[in-house]
Amino acid sequence: MNIAIVCYPTFGGSGVLATELGKALADMGHSIHFITYQQPVRLGGFHANIFYHEVRVPTYPLFDFPPYETALASTMVDVVNNHAIDLLHVHYAIPHASAAYMAKQILAKQGKHIPVITTLHGTDITLVGRDKTYSPVVTFSMEESDVLTAVSNNLKAETYKYFDIVKPIEVIYNFVDVKRFHKKPITAFKKLIAPDGERIIIHASNFRKVKRVDDVIKTFLLIAKEIPAKLLLIGDGPERPEIESMTRNCTAKDDIKFLGKQEQMEDLLPIADLFLLPSEYESFGLAALEAMAAEVPVISSNAGGLPEIIINGDCGYMSNVGDVADMAANAIKILKDDAVYATFKANALLQAQRFDIENIVPQYEAMYQRIINEL
Ligand code: GMT
DSSP states (O other): OEEEEEOOOSSSHHHHHHHHHHHHHHHTTOEEEEEESSOOTTOOSOOTTEEEEEOOOOOOTTOSSOOHHHHHHHHHHHHHHHTTOOEEEEESHHHHHHHHHHHHHHHHHTTOOOOEEEEEOSHHHHTTTTSTTTHHHHHHHHHHSSEEEESSHHHHHHHHHHSOOOOOEEEOOOOBOHHHHOOOOOHHHHHHHOTTOOEEEEEESOOOGGGOHHHHHHHHHHHHHHSOEEEEEEOOOTTHHHHHHHHHTSTTGGGEEEEEOOSOHHHHGGGOSEEEEOOSOOSSOHHHHHHHHTTOOEEEEOOTTHHHHOOBTTTEEEEOTTOHHHHHHHHHHHHSOHHHHHHHHHHHHHHHHHTBHHHHHHHHHHHHHHHHHHO
């Protein structure tokens, strides 16, 4: 198949998932055409079946807000016409689903019917999409998609709760390439971070309010009172300055390091002993799944779709949002006893394997085939 994938090219989970999906489909022999404004961060090197089409948004003195959605729809039309595209798969509804609707209408006038698949990822529904400035357009373009998918049952339920739509939503869980993440930790690197064998705790996110990074710090400080530990904070975003100043005044400030945005999560995660994700909401929590694939137990909140991936008391623990005392107590339970820790590690890997790329990507492939056959 010739598949066009539209996504955000950034570190966000939706862009990461879309890029990994495209790479996996390309390995299976499909031709993948990424359409976005910048090379996706996880794309990596050259692949004979992968093509990247940059959306250019010409500026003009009249435009206070350059019309990205118009440029995106026009690029979709161009790519479909010139690369014999069979379907458009857009990740994150805003503005990709409405741009795809526009492209589809233009192509229909030219006598081409191109199916549009929209995958909902989370904030496009639960935060941004339900805002009334966007919701009429999001509702319409979801309804007009040929197939609508969500990355968890929770996100499916949230979509029906916030939007007046009747379109069936198929749940296809996010996935991870376990082989890539399940590596031996780089010992020299581990030693550099934790020279005296301290436990290494990692949090990775876009440092937005919804991630509650302040709870990561509070939880870490409680853990560090009981167990020698180091905290690595990966990623960047609006809350980072606030979090940095919060850590400057705390007792364990020398044990907390900000690493900024990192592309090679598969090298960093294996050095961790625990992953913290205390988010206010996660439709899925791809970062937690990648941690589990690296054999790292997860301490998280029980919000959104997290209970669909984490088995409480097995590969990690979940607490109510904001209950940092419970999160710390659970972390200590896992970390203080080597035998318990070994069991949680092994279970984390087992659980990640259920979401392995090899189990999930064929679900997308079968759905594409079905929609093309239905034409
Ligand atoms: O978490 C974010 O703020 C980024 C966001 C995105 O759209 O890139 O992530 C969402 O999609 C990911 C991939 O499906 C999910 O794993 C995240 O849980 C989800 N984030 C939220 O729901 C807050």
